[in-house]
Amino acid sequence: MTTQALFREDAYLTRCEATIAAIGDEGILLDRTVFYPLGGGQAGDAGALVLSDGTRIDIADTRKAKFEDATPDDALHVPAPGQDAVLERLAAGESVLAEIDWARRYRHMRLHTASHLMCAVLPYPVDGCSITVDYARLDFATVEPIEREFVETRLASLVDGGHRVGTEWITDDEMAARPELVRTMSVKPPMGLGRVRLLRIEGVDLQPCGGTHVRNTAEIGALRVAKLEKKSARTRRLVLELAS
Ligand SMILES: [Zn+2]
Numbered sequence: 001m002t003t004q005a006l007f008r009e010d011a012y013l014t015r016c017e018a019t020i021a022a023i024g025d026e027g028i029l030l031d032r033t034v035f036y037p038l039g040g041g042q043a044g045d046a047g048a049l050v051l052s053d054g055t056r057i058d059i060a061d062t063r064k065a066k067f068e069d070a071t072p073d074d075a076l077h078v079p080a081p082g083q084d085a086v087l088e089r090l091a092a093g094e095s096v097l098a099e100i101d102w103a104r105r106y107r108h109m110r111l112h113t114a115s116h117l118m119c120a121v122l123p124y125p126v127d128g129c130s131i132t133v134d135y136a137r138l139d140f141a142t143v144e145p146i147e148r149e150f151v152e153t154r155l156a157s158l159v160d161g162g163h164r165v166g167t168e169w170i171t172d173d174e175m176a177a178r179p180e181l182v183r184t185m186s187v188k189p190p191m192g193l194g195r196v197r198l199l200r201i202e203g204v205d206l207q208p209c210g211g212t213h214v215r216n217t218a219e220i221g222a223l224r225v226a227k228l229e230k231k232s233a234r235t236r237r238l239v240l241e242l243a244s
Pocket residue numbers: 112113116199209210211212213
């Protein structure tokens with residue numbers, strides 16, 4: 001089976017009704033979900049699954065399923081520790097309300113969209129990327145020095161510009177024919193579903209991405225460069241934080 005990944009069409013969905021498809025040692029598989037699984041540098045969602053009798057199962061993380069025959073969209077909802085009694089009486093076929101920790105996810109969305117702006121500010125290949133609730137960390141493959149003030153000024157101008165953020169789809173074949181669209185060396189385009197999602201920030205950036213983003217750069221708000229360091233002779237690491 002394939003989990004229907006509702007966050008892909010609408011990143012602002014905070015909850016959905018779903019049915020438990022399977023329960024394993026590593027997590028709970030649903031037929032549809034609003035939980036984003038760790039991938040493309042973006043952290044997995046946390047939240048809760050609420051059973052029909054009101055019992056809450058706290059979800060600490062979401063991961064892509066690794067079992068045989070798993071599709072790229074199959075997501076395992078990983079329960080927080082200490083809930084064995086509830087999990088033991090859980091059965092496939094049961095209905096749940098799947099609800100993400102929206103405050104946490106919205107920070108992921110703002111920081112993730114900010115990392116796309118970073119790609120527009122600095123024209124270097126990205127060879128590492130991590131987006132968490134607290135920061136976006138990007139490693140740029142370059143020997144050029146990077147100036148904090150330049151980065152912060154350019155980012156502020158792109159945020160204030162209120163650029164629209166939207167998605168477009170191309171086929172796997174079209175993606176393979178346009179390798180120049182790929183900015184992140186360490187993250188492969190989300191291929192294997194027959195089509196690839198492109199994220200366009202109007203007038204700013206276009207690249208394949210399967211993550212969750214805000215609708216307009218203005219939603220990102222103020223950013224600051226928390227860290228800027230030489231990670232290696234050929235890599236500069238930059239850590240961005242939300243200033244509010
Ligand atoms: Zn993205």
